[in-house]
Amino acid sequence: MAADLKPMLDGIFEVGPPPRLLGAECPICKQKFFPKxxxxxxxxxxxxxxxxxTEGTVYSYSILRIPNKLYQFPQPYASGYVDLDNDNIRVYCLFDPEKAEEIRIGQRVTLRVGQIGIGLDGKECLRYYFTPVDGGEK
Amino acid sequence: MRDVDIIGIGMFPFGVHKTTPLVEMGVRAAIDAIKDAGVKPSQVNIGFFANMQAANLTKEFTTGQTVMWGAGINKIPVFNIENACTSGASATTLAMMSIASGQYDIALVVGAEKLNVPFIPLLNPSLRDINVLEGNVVINGFAQRAVRHMHEYGTTKEQLAMVDVKNRKHALLNPMAKFFNKPVTIEEVLNAPMMADPLTKLMCCPNSDGAAALVLCAAEISRRFTSKPIHLKASVLVSGIFDEVPDMQTFEEDQRASRIAYETAGLGPEDVSAVECHDAFTICEIMHTENLGFCPIGEGGPFVESGATSLGGKIPVNVSGGLLGKGHPLGATAVSQIVEGVIQLRGEAGARQVEGAKVFLAECMGAELRGDAKTCTVNILTV
Structure with missing residues (x-):
């Protein structure tokens, strides 16, 4: 991936490798949050x-087949919620654009970071996404 | 606190009105409502104007004062209300509070929206919202709910289609529903272009323009103006939880708002004669029938299939045509739901009259934050 690409927002994830989502924990009540x-x-x-x-289970998903030009997402693309292992967090995410048709409820997925669409400044940027742990069918 | 009645209703038909300005639609609905109520513009003490997108689409703001003056109303307090799809019901809640408190006697609520402009962007609540940046748009949230509901309860895509077939059939009986003017079959709904699996284009409400208005009045003086005041027994607005781990297969906000409304009204779901709910997507109506207490959780699919929610069924839902049949002029929608309730309870609904209607419930839901509805409203009306 091009070295000069930036995350779509600062403070959301580390590019890595390995990529990591940056959440937060309350020192008093110990609840975890994403984003911070x-x-x-x-x-x-x-x-x-x-x-x-970095790993979790697909809770639900959708495949958007109409264009979403807001951030020039691929067409179609899949997005939805993943339950992160042990964190009690259900995170909204893109799914691997190459595997949009393969996503299923209950599927084991792992975190990736890559160039998808554009950012608030209109330039190409990095987004986090989840891809099937077993590499999927492709 | 004082009791509050609805004494006047008005509507500008829901459809595509490319050449009619937003203000004109609002003014015409407002005038119809004050004439229907038999009040003079100078007798209105306070005004609430509901709209969601004028600042974005037609570059207008503080439109409420312009609309009110178009209907001859000036000098009084006027509030412009934006609460997504529930803007109109939120305005109604404020109007009820202003009268119930004893501070004002007569309030005008107007909701209006113009969506058919040359370019209609996909709606999103904030460009910086992390979920929007990760690909969430309104339809995605409801498609994810549908996928989860089908997985958990076995709801079928045919049942999703039946909601649209029913509401389009209802809309044919409503002269204020001008968007389609023709029925649709299950096959047509299923074979329409796929928007976000499993939701086809005909499982999504269209963008229509329109306006609706209500005149609310202190119950102790409402009979000066009408022999048939309709009682606004409860007008509830709640927000979502927004904490971690949203639940996509139920509407917790519906459960909470309706519980408060039922308790306030001293009624339960078994007492309700007719319902209007936020059927922006067909899955929504299936979930609302469950979460408002009309059928058990998970059985909304078989419930629509049984005919229970059709005109003539056990609990008719969206007899006006709903958002699917009339279209969804955002700020006007929730006002129009209450207008339908008044028409039904007055017994003036003609071919779409729910026989013996005595208790009416309107539910609306708007916008999303962290997987929960930002706003949810329930209004209960009685004869």
Whole structure:
């Protein structure tokens, strides 16, 4: 991947390798969050940045077949929710654009980072996505 | 707190009105409502205008004052309300509170929206929202709910299609529903272009233009204006939880808002004669019938298939045609749901009259944050 590409937002993930999603944990109530909130919404205390688990299970997904030109996503593309292992976080994510048709509820997936679409500045950028752990059918 | 009645209704037909400005649609609905109520513009004490997209699409703001003055109303407090699809119901809740508190006697609520402009972008709540940056758009959230609901409860794509077939059939009986003017079959719905699996284009409500208006009045004086006041027994607005781990197969907001509304009204789902709900996508109506208490959780698919939610069924849902049949002029939608309730409870619905309707429930839901609805409203009306 091109070295000069930046994440679509700062502070959301580390590019790696290995890529990691950056979440947060409240030192008082121990709840984990993604993305990092300004403060813990329950305790109103500062939270500590943590690296989240990179593997999880697909909770639900959709395949958008109409164009989404907002950030020039591929057409079609799959997105949805993944339950991260041990973190009690259901994270919204893109799925591997090459494997949009393969995503299923309950599937084991792992984190990747790559160039998908454009960012707030209109330039190509990096996004996080999940891909089947076993490499999928392709 | 004082009881509140609805004494006037007005609508500008829902359809495609490319040459009619937003303000004109709002004004015409407002005038119809105050004439229907038999009040003079100078008797209105407070006004609420609901709209979602005027600042984006037609570059207008503080439109409420313009609309009110178009209907001869000035000087009074006017509030412009944006709460996504529930803007109109949120405005109604504020109008009810302003009267119930004793501070005002007569309130006008107007909802209006113009969506058929040359370029209609996909809606998103914020460009910086992490989920939007990761590909979420409105239809994705509901497709993910549908996928999850089908996985968990065995809901079928045919049942998803039946909701549209039913509501399009209902819309044919509503002279204010001008978008389609023709019925549709299950096969046509299933074979329509796929938008976001399993939702085809005909499982999504179209973008229509239109307006709707209500006149609310303190119950202690409503009979000065009408012999048939309709009682607004509960007007509830809640927000989502937004915490980690959203649940996609139920609408917790529906359950919470309707529980408050039922308790406030002293009624339960078994008392309700007719329902309008936020059927922006067919899966929504299936889930609303479950989460508002009309059938058990998970049985919304078989419930629509049984005919229970059709006109003449056990609990008719979206007899006006709903969003699927009328289209969804965002700020006007939730007002139009309550207008339908007043028409039904007055017994003035003609061919789409629910026989013996005595209790009406309107539900609406808007926008998404972290997998939960940002806003959810439930209004209960009685004769």
């Amino acid at each position: 909130p300004i403060v813990c919404p329950h305790c109103l205390e500062d939270v500590k940045e943590i690296k989240l688990n």
